[in-house]
Amino acid sequence: MALAKSRERRGSAPLGDLDDDLLRAVPREQRRYAAALRLPTLEVTRGGWAPAPRDDGTLGYLVAAGTAFRCVHASGHATAELLGRGDVLPVRPDPRSEPGDSDPCVAWHVLERMTLAILDARFLACAARWPRLTWTLLERRCAATDSLMVRFALVHRQRVDERVLLVLWGLAERWGRVTREGVLVPIPLRHHQIAALTASLRPSVSLALQRLAARGVVERCVRGYMLYGTLDEALGSPGGQRAEDHARRVS
Secondary structure (H helix, E strand, O other): OOOOEOOEEEEEEEHHHHOHHHHHHOOHHHHHHHHHOEEEEEEEOOEEEOOOOOOOOOOEEEEEEEEEEEEEEEOOEEEEEEEOOOOEEOOOOOOEOOOOOOOOEEEEEEEEEEEEEEEOHHHHHHHOOOHHHHHHHHHHHHHHHHHHHHHHHHOOOOOHHHHHHHHHHHHHHHHOEEOOOOEEEOOOOOHHHHHHHOOOOHHHHHHHHHHHHHHOOEEEEOOEEEEOOOHHHHHHOOOOHHHHHHHHHHO
């Protein structure tokens, strides 16, 4: 089934409404002014998205709300990352957005309606008086790179079950919500998307999720994925108490 195209709507909003954490990088006596600084925004609905490149001095897009899945295909393989609130997206043109003879190609999928703040030349001129603000944006991008490097190390695990567990628990560190049942990762990723995140094949991920569900450590739900117990328990035991607890939950 073809992925529906997302729609864009332009607007504007004050920085204080878009990312109040950035205001901590501004001297206290100037935060009121910084909070009122209006930035152009882009509302992007769910679906396939192709961000337009900009050559007007814009630094990038700041994700104020929502979640996007960015997948890079090269030489028949795919890798991906999840982007959400606080992340900075580049405005340079991506490689080809459609698969073809020329590699690589990039595909964007907006999973949850996004609000993007456009960090344009006017913002940069204002931010020049607050060096720590720009530094904070760079720190975020560096943290995202570190996170990718950690995941690349994790996917060297031989077992796909372990890769899936490690990636889901990694997502839980950022997006997870603790509930009475377990830790909810509220992102309804499809199997091929998890495959891209774990450097695996989609059929292998489907089988891995079936095995993890049978063991009672991961369960697919309407809102995303529910993780039970702890990561150490899930990695350390192929069955045992977790499977017994799962049997009681579904009975």
